[in-house]
Amino acid sequence: MDLPVDGAFCHRLPKAELHAHLSGSVRRETLHTIWQRKQAKQQCLDLEDPSIALKPAGDYPTVVSFFQIFNKYIYRLLDDAESIIDATMSVLEDFRKDGVRYLELRTTPRAVPEQGIDYAEYVHLVREAIEGWNLARWFHNAHAYELEAHLILSVDRSMTLAQAMEVVGVAIANQEPLKPGCASRVLGVDLCGNPSVTPISHLAPAFRRARDAGLNVTVHFAETFTSATNAELEELLSWSPSRLGHAIHVPPHLIEEIKSKDIALELCLSCNVLSKLTEGGFADHHFGMWRDSRCKVALGTDDVGVFESALSNEYRLAAEHFGLSKSEVVGLARSAVSAAWAGKVRMTKLLDEFS
């Protein structure tokens, strides 16, 4: 077990992905196919081919330019039922092929009034896509589910409280499986979006409502210096999140609070290094600090469609740059499972069988 870790080992490892955004996880080839279909229908004629519009992974000079890709491009391309369903199914298939066996996929509900899509309908389309894909795989794989997929609904930092309340209301209405026998449901809510948009304190009542309704909470935390003021971080911790995304610029006194409250960390190596959210290379990533702190850590891809590093590659990178043995990599996979909001028994069994 303690031989060097390679890509094949990380690929076979049953993995739990807890930090992946749906729109950012769509492969360029899938976006290209959707773009071609829309062009043939004379739709989105002003949108460039994704192979031109999307830059290589490390070519986003600022975090703001990265978010513009979503607001000005991907969201416009994925603005009808067929595109949303196709994109969701392709994302699930890509995670499955990478050996992900448990997925909490997050998405920000979007309204497209000209298509008759509101937040509730958007989430319904994504859930139908998950169930349709799962059913197809169930028939294909001798009636066994390969990937347990759930949803997290994201509140964008730029939303008004009324919009955030609407997202939380849709999350509450989707806490149960769509049909008997289907596992997929909404497990929690997230705070995401451009970290230069502040403040976020007006959104607190929405997260309180989510907590009161039994939903789990995760938040993007201290992604940039702008969003890492003591006031914002203390505000976010007061929302009782059980997990934090990124957690880059965290002051020492809050590191102690996070440890004492046993809050788990969702850490994304390639995303942070390639988008220059962290200084230096992979070996300088704060994964090393959090791992040594004995907090639960879950490696995640964030936006594999943009950064083009699958979860198996994130495990390989962690092993390479932090000198992890195979048993330590399996331990890291178990750490992610311990931070998951469902599916622990099944994933623990899969990891026991793998070890």
Ligand SMILES: [Zn+2]
């Ligand atoms: Zn994220």
